[in-house]
Amino acid sequence: MRNLFVILLSFIWVQQIRALTSPWSWDCKNERCVKTEIKQGQEDKAISLEACELICPKETGLWPKPTGIVKLSNFLVPINPNQIEINSKRTGILTSQAAKLFKEDIASRVPTARDSSNGRPLSITIFHTEPDVDKLTLETDESYHLVVKSDMGGKIEVTITSPNFFGSRHGLETLGQLIIYDDLRNQLRIPIEANVTDKPAFPYRGILLDTARNYISVDVIKRTLNAMAASKLNTFHWHITDSHSFPYVSKSRPELSQYGAYSPNKVYSQKDIEEITEFARVRGVRVMPEFDAPAHVGEGWQKTGYVVCLNAQPWSTFCVEPPCGQFDVTQDGLYDALEDIYGDMKDQFDVDIFHMGGDEVKFTCWNETKSIVEWMSKKGWGRTEEDFLKLWNYFQQNAEDRLYKKFGKKVPIIMWTSGLTKKEHIAKYLPKDKYIIQIWTTENDPQIQDLLDGGYKVILSNYDALYLDCGFSGWVTDGNNWCSPYIGWQKVYDNHPRKIAGSQVNQVLGSEAALWTEQVDSSSVDSRLWPRAAAMAETLWTNPTTSWREAESRFLVHRQRLVRKGIGADALEPEWCLQNENECPIKKL
Numbered sequence: 001m002r003n004l005f006v007i008l009l010s011f012i013w014v015q016q017i018r019a020l021t022s023p024w025s026w027d028c029k030n031e032r033c034v035k036t037e038i039k040q041g042q043e044d045k046a047i048s049l050e051a052c053e054l055i056c057p058k059e060t061g062l063w064p065k066p067t068g069i070v071k072l073s074n075f076l077v078p079i080n081p082n083q084i085e086i087n088s089k090r091t092g093i094l095t096s097q098a099a100k101l102f103k104e105d106i107a108s109r110v111p112t113a114r115d116s117s118n119g120r121p122l123s124i125t126i127f128h129t130e131p132d133v134d135k136l137t138l139e140t141d142e143s144y145h146l147v148v149k150s151d152m153g154g155k156i157e158v159t160i161t162s163p164n165f166f167g168s169r170h171g172l173e174t175l176g177q178l179i180i181y182d183d184l185r186n187q188l189r190i191p192i193e194a195n196v197t198d199k200p201a202f203p204y205r206g207i208l209l210d211t212a213r214n215y216i217s218v219d220v221i222k223r224t225l226n227a228m229a230a231s232k233l234n235t236f237h238w239h240i241t242d243s244h245s246f247p248y249v250s251k252s253r254p255e256l257s258q259y260g261a262y263s264p265n266k267v268y269s270q271k272d273i274e275e276i277t278e279f280a281r282v283r284g285v286r287v288m289p290e291f292d293a294p295a296h297v298g299e300g301w302q303k304t305g306y307v308v309c310l311n312a313q314p315w316s317t318f319c320v321e322p323p324c325g326q327f328d329v330t331q332d333g334l335y336d337a338l339e340d341i342y343g344d345m346k347d348q349f350d351v352d353i354f355h356m357g358g359d360e361v362k363f364t365c366w367n368e369t370k371s372i373v374e375w376m377s378k379k380g381w382g383r384t385e386e387d388f389l390k391l392w393n394y395f396q397q398n399a400e401d402r403l404y405k406k407f408g409k410k411v412p413i414i415m416w417t418s419g420l421t422k423k424e425h426i427a428k429y430l431p432k433d434k435y436i437i438q439i440w441t442t443e444n445d446p447q448i449q450d451l452l453d454g455g456y457k458v459i460l461s462n463y464d465a466l467y468l469d470c471g472f473s474g475w476v477t478d479g480n481n482w483c484s485p486y487i488g489w490q491k492v493y494d495n496h497p498r499k500i501a502g503s504q505v506n507q508v509l510g511s512e513a514a515l516w517t518e519q520v521d522s523s524s525v526d527s528r529l530w531p532r533a534a535a536m537a538e539t540l541w542t543n544p545t546t547s548w549r550e551a552e553s554r555f556l557v558h559r560q561r562l563v564r565k566g567i568g569a570d571a572l573e574p575e576w577c578l579q580n581e582n583e584c585p586i587k588k589l
Contacts, residue, residue, distance in 0.1 A: 020046055020184045028056035032553065032581045049579060050180040051076055051189060053557045062177050063558035064232055064538035065551075068197030072178070076189040078119035079156060079179065081107045086124045090131040094165045097282045099126070102172045109181045109564070110188060119187060120150075124158040124175070126168045133164035136234060136286045137352040138412075138509060140164065143199030144171035148178065150192050167199075169284040170232055174198065177561070201543035202497065204459055204510030206235035206288075207533055212242035214521040215266035222279055227530050227567045229283035231537035231558070236280055236287045237355060237512055240268065243325040246300030248289075251347075252340035260300020273348050289345045290414075292357025293338070294395045298325025306334040308372070309365040318365045321476060321518070326365045329395035330375040339402035346406050354403060358396070359416035359440070363388040385419075392420060393429045400434070414438050414459065423450040432456045436509065440467075443500050452504040460511040465495035466536065468528050469516045481519065489555065489572065493535040493548040510540050526568030531559040553581045 025046035026033040033052040054061040055074050062070070084106060086099040133140065144162040151157050160171035174196055182189045207228055209216060225236060240248045246260025247267045261267045268276075277287045301307040308328045315322040327334055345354075366372045367383055372391075381387040404410055414436045415421065420429050421437055430437075437451050438459040451458055460466065463483050471486025473479070497508040513533040520528055538544065538551060548555075556578045562569040577584035 021186065022184055025184075026052035026056075026579075028052055031056060031058045034581075035579055046184055048180075048182045048184040050557075051182055053553070054178065054180050055191065057554060059550075059554070061554055061557055062174060062196075063534065063554055063561075064541035065544065065554070066174070066196050066198035067201060067542055068199065069195060070197075071193075071195040073191040073193040075192050076180070076182070077150070077156065077192050078182075078185075078187040078189050079122045080119035081110055081188055083119075083121040084124070085121065086126065088126045090128045091126055091168070092128075092131060092134060092165065094134055094282060095126055095128075095168060098165070098169045098172055098284075099124070101282065102176060105176055105565075106179060106188065109179075111186070121155045122158065122190070123155055124160065124172075126160045126162075126171075128162060128164055128168060130163040133166070135350070135352065136166055136281075136284070138203050140166055140203070141199070142166045142170060142203075142234070142284075143197075144168055144174075146171045146174055146194065146196040146198070148175075148191060148194035156190060156192070166234075166284050169229075170198070171196075173230065173232060200232065200541045202508065202510035202540045204235055204512070205233045205537060205540040206237050206459070206510065206512035207233060207529065208237040208239055208290075208461070208512050208514040208516075209525070209529075210239040210242070210515065210517040211247060211268070212239060212245050213517040215245070215247055215262055216517065216525060217522045218268075218272050218276060220522045220525050221276055223526060223567055224529065225276075225280045225283055225285055226565055227526075227534070227562055227569075228285055230562060230565060230567075231534040232284075232541050233533070233537050234285055235510075235512070236285050237290060237514075238287055239290045239292065239516075241291060241300075242296045243298030243319070243323050250341050251344045253337060253344075255303065256300040258300075259302055270348065277349060286351055287349055288351050288353060288355055289349050290355035290357055291338075291341060291345065292355075292359070293399065294327035294329050294392065295319065295359070295361045296325070296357060297327055298323050301325070304333075304337065306331050306337065308369045309362075312365070318368075319362055320360045324362075324365065326362065327395065328369065328372060329366075329391060329398075330372055335398045335402055338399055339406060342403045343406040353412045353414060353436070354407070355414040355438075356396075356399065356403070357416060358420065359418045361392055361418065366391060389419065389425060389429070396420070396429065410434065412436055416440055417445075417447055417451075421451065422447065423454070426451070426456075427454060438512070440514070443495065448500065452501060452507050455507070457507055457509055458501075459509050460495070460497055460500060461514050462495070462500070463514075465491050466511060466513045467516070468513055468532055469518070469520060472519050475519055487532070489532045489535040490548040492532050493539055493551060493555075495536070496539060496543070498543060511536055527570045530562055530567050530569035531555065531572070532570075534558055534562065549585060552585060553578075 025036050025038045026049045027036045033056050038046045059065050084103050088095045141163040144167040147159045160168050162168040179190045245262050246256045249257045249267050249269050257267050280287045307325050309318045309324045311323040312318040318324040417439050432455050436457045440461050442464045443462045470483035498505045501508045513536050559569050
């Protein structure tokens with residue numbers, strides 16, 4: 001009889017284990033999750049890996065790590081995804097759209113065969129203290145305060161308070177991370193109590209995507225925006241034209257894309273742009289176009305007479321990569337064309353800042369163009385570097401005037417570091433009250449300190465840490481591409497603005513990870529950008545004082561979130577490392 005009783009108990013225990021779907025629990029020990037076999041009689045205390053990853057780390061499992069108060073209960077309760085109610089006070093249409101996306105995301109996490117109707121109702125109230133803010137600027141307050149509690153009837157009540165939509169959207173993103181899928185019990189669960197106060201350390205947190213070297217589909221751009229929203233990045237820098245192709249369909253100058261696109265199907269129509277910008281706005285992201293000039297122009301301009309050195313050979317004499325092309329800045333009609341394009345972009349993108357490119361101008365091209373040299377001679381200019389800087393400035397002043405005319409105000413202009421931004425030239429040509437300088441050279445470039453000392457606001461895109469196309473084969477030669485080696489997420493994470501700018505870090509608006517697409521197309525954007533760009537996202541949001549080591553376990557979890565959202569984010573380690581936290585990095589000596 002005793003043996004029968006033991007067998008019966010064992011049978012019941014096995015059934016309970018089967019009900020939990022796995023014999024493994026993850027226990028929180030020394031602030032890390034440790035895989036442990038579920039013992040008989042301890043089934044109720046079993047914790048799923050995703051639940052442990054949320055509540056066990058000292059800094060919680062949220063990404064990016066919040067900058068203010070974070071208090072989470074260790075007790076998680078089930079919720080019913082079919083009973084999520086969102087009430088918004090003094091908000092607007094953007095908040096309603098973001099709330100709809102939130103509900104869809106939560107519902108998508110439950111396998112269709114599972115019944116989650118036994119969970120608690122979830123009631124969310126969103127309140128804005130500055131309800132009329134619906135456009136992101138460099139001054140927008142993106143802070144939020146999130147509170148989770150249970151009422152007397154068992155309903156889970158959530159309150160998100162923020163100055164505006166952009167803060168509350170971040171609050172919803174954090175709330176989504178607080179809701180985990182417990183695969184031991186097949187339930188969505190949330191901490192019964194939570195309190196999070198949060199705001200970003202830097203106002204500009206961006207991704208640059210080049211869609212001219214190779215065309216990138218609208219669907220892939222939308223996936224990029226989804227991943228940006230999940231990581232609380234807020235600026236999509238769209239490098240939409242270059243010498244290789246002109247896929248942007250300008251309302252005023254449609255012939256440029258007709259002649260310059262790779263094919264009639266590889267263009268961004270007015271409808272595409274409207275769809276992308278609105279898709280981004282609902283996710284808290286501004287879409288900022290770049291019209292790079294006076295270099296990086298070519299295809300599409302063949303019939304205008306405004307481009308010289310088009311596909312000139314040997315190309316290395318006239319440009320940094322084939323095909324060459326540079327504006328003939330002496331042509332008056334060029335500025336009418338630019339004004340039209342600026343006006344089209346202003347109407348379509350409606351941004352508070354504009355990127356005018358301005359890098360990699362080759363004076364050799366202008367110097368070997370007879371009509372340009374003759375025009376300069378009539379002005380009394382020679383052919384020295386200083387003279388060609390004057391010519392470049394002539395273009396910049398005319399382009400700037402046309403931009404201001406179309407925007408109806410002096411909108412801040414972003415320019416890449418270049419010959420114009422050198423210490424001896426910049427104050428003369430690019431005054432600090434008009435221009436923001438985006439740094440693409442290395443973190444040790446002396447020009448960075450010169451810019452900071454000159455009082456300029458800067459954006460960091462130093463290629464040694466933030467060019468995510470680096471580390472692949474050469475395409476204009478053998479060997480590796482020019483900015484090799486490959487940049488791991490650890491280096492991206494440790495690229496702190498504070499480390500680069502020191503006491504002048506307040507002049508750093510933020511950073512931007514760049515994906516140039518000479519060797520990338522729609523099939524590879526996800527894996528090149530993600531999850532590495534999300535490492536930068538935490539650096540910019542949190543301004544951490546610790547290294548990547550302290551973030552590693554949470555970063556693996558966030559990579560899983562991105563994959564769940566349909567992003568083809570690269571694997572970083574074997575899944576064993578995710579399930580055996582802190583066992584893979586080499587121990588510090």
